[in-house]
Amino acid sequence: MLIAIIGENCVGKSTLAKKINEQYNAEIYSGKDYLRLEKNPSMAAEKFKEKLKNAVTGDHVIYLITEKEHLNLLPTGTFKIVLTADIEIIKERFKQRMRGNLPLPLEKMLEANHGMYDALECNLKLDANYDLTEILKQLAVFK
Numbered sequence: 001m002l003i004a005i006i007g008e009n010c011v012g013k014s015t016l017a018k019k020i021n022e023q024y025n026a027e028i029y030s031g032k033d034y035l036r037l038e039k040n041p042s043m044a045a046e047k048f049k050e051k052l053k054n055a056v057t058g059d060h061v062i063y064l065i066t067e068k069e070h071l072n073l074l075p076t077g078t079f080k081i082v083l084t085a086d087i088e089i090i091k092e093r094f095k096q097r098m099r100g101n102l103p104l105p106l107e108k109m110l111e112a113n114h115g116m117y118d119a120l121e122c123n124l125k126l127d128a129n130y131d132l133t134e135i136l137k138q139l140a141v142f143k
Helices: 013-024 033-037 041-055 068-073 087-097 104-113 132-142
Strands: 002-006 027-030 061-065 079-083 124-126
Touching: 002 013, 013 027, 013 061, 013 079, 013 132, 027 033, 033 041, 041 061, 041 068, 061 068, 079 132, 087 104, 124 132
Parallel strands: 002 061, 002 079, 027 061, 079 124
Antiparallel strands: none
16 A cells, blocks of 8 residues: 655654554655665656555555655555644744754745645545544555
């Protein structure tokens, strides 16, 4: 099964992936991690696309996506989860990543990108109050 967890920076994609992975023992990729598959970036992308396509009906893979361009790598049959968070929560989490300092240009970028996945078609739309048991039930049905 291929599970894509899609969302802006600091919405909790990695945390959700770890929780789901306790049930699925999947390979987890994030962003451009696929570049480690090949030295040539275009060959790495093609190899990764093939891996994702095979995961739809085979091995479990969880792919964390922050950048819209990576949506193009997803094949038909992907279970898509869009994870959201309030902009103030995102800013606070990003501030913690930046050791307590959130530069104004970065804050403005986060605000400009907020809601970028609101209209994306997906299997599940979640906020920070998600129910993991319900997610796992839906994944089991999707198989």
